[in-house]
Amino acid sequence: ADVARLGDDVGAPGCTLTGLVLSLQGDLPCLHVVNVGDSRTYHFAQDTFSLVTRDHSEVQELIDAGRLTLSQARASARRNVITRALGAGAGPVVPVDRFLLPAHAGDRFVICSDGLSALVSEPVIEAVVRSARPPRQVARELVDRALAAGGTWRRLVTDPASGVVIDVGRTRYPPP
Numbered sequence: 001a002d003v004a005r006l007g008d009d010v011g012a013p014g015c016t017l018t019g020l021v022l023s024l025q026g027d028l029p030c031l032h033v034v035n036v037g038d039s040r041t042y043h044f045a046q047d048t049f050s051l052v053t054r055d056h057s058e059v060q061e062l063i064d065a066g067r068l069t070l071s072q073a074r075a076s077a078r079r080n081v082i083t084r085a086l087g088a089g090a091g092p093v094v095p096v097d098r099f100l101l102p103a104h105a106g107d108r109f110v111i112c113s114d115g116l117s118a119l120v121s122e123p124v125i126e127a128v129v130r131s132a133r134p135p136r137q138v139a140r141e142l143v144d145r146a147l148a149a150g151g152t153w154r155r156l157v158t159d160p161a162s163g164v165v166i167d168v169g170r171t172r173y174p175p176p
Contacts, residue, residue, distance in 0.1 A: 003087035014088025017096075018053055018111055020166065022103065029103040031168075036096050037085045040117050042110040042125060043101065049126040052099050055114075056084035079118070103168050108135070112163035116142055119149035119161065135165035 006013050016037025023030055033041050035053035038060075043052050054060065058081040062068035073079060086094055110129055117125070120142060128141050146161035 001092045004090065004092040006087055007089065008091070009089050012087055012089045014085035014090065016056075016082065016085055016114070020109060020111065025100070031101045031103050031109075033099040033101065034096050035099075036094055037082045038080075038114040040110075040112055040114070042112075042122075042129065044108040044110075044126070044129050045104060045106070049122075049129060051122070052101070054097060055082075056097075057082050074118075080114070105168055107168040109166045109168075110139075110142070110163060111166070112142065113160055115151050115161040116146040116163045119146040119151045129165070135167050139163050139165040 003013070003015060016039040018033070018035045018037075018039040018041045020041070021032040021034065023032060033043075033052045035041065036056065038055040038057045039053075040055070041052045043050050057079070059068060059073045059076050059079045061083065062076075063070065063073055068076065082088075084090070084094065108129060110125065112125075124145065125142060128138055128145070131138060133141075142163045142165075143161050146163075151161035
């Protein structure tokens with residue numbers, strides 16, 4: 001609602017959002033992954049790496065319709081045009097994609113902006129995530145790779161390179 005109040009026309013400021021919310025489903029600790037726009041959440045568990053979220057973008061819609069390949073999408077001049085965001089004239093209520101995953105000790109999540117995922121390929125993100133290094137080091141390496149590929153972390157207009165890595169520890173929730 002605060003972002004929506006910044007303006008209600010097409011040129012109004014907006015932002016994307018993705019993240020995790022810890023909750024209980026019965027006695028089972030779970031993670032709700034939320035997503036609006038083209039920021040991404042990746043999940044690494046039991047030797048499997050996957051993208052949890054789906055981009056809300058013109059390019060993703062063209063890929064889904066079979067009208068664009070992944071390599072064409074990477075080169076498309078429209079790759080940054082998002083179809084869903086907070087603010088940007090969308091009003092105070094925006095549909096949010098939600099995914100529910102059980103929380104398991106040892107799972108690792110990468111939450112990142114498209115300023116990172118557009119410049120660092122998924123195979124490279126996966127290779128860095130698979131390392132046994134602490135989350136802060138993994139996040140720093142991913143951002144450093146995006147910066148080395150031409151990204152920036154201080155650009156206020158579009159696509160800063162940012163990322164957070166979260167490791168699931170004990171799965172007893174709530175704490176004693």
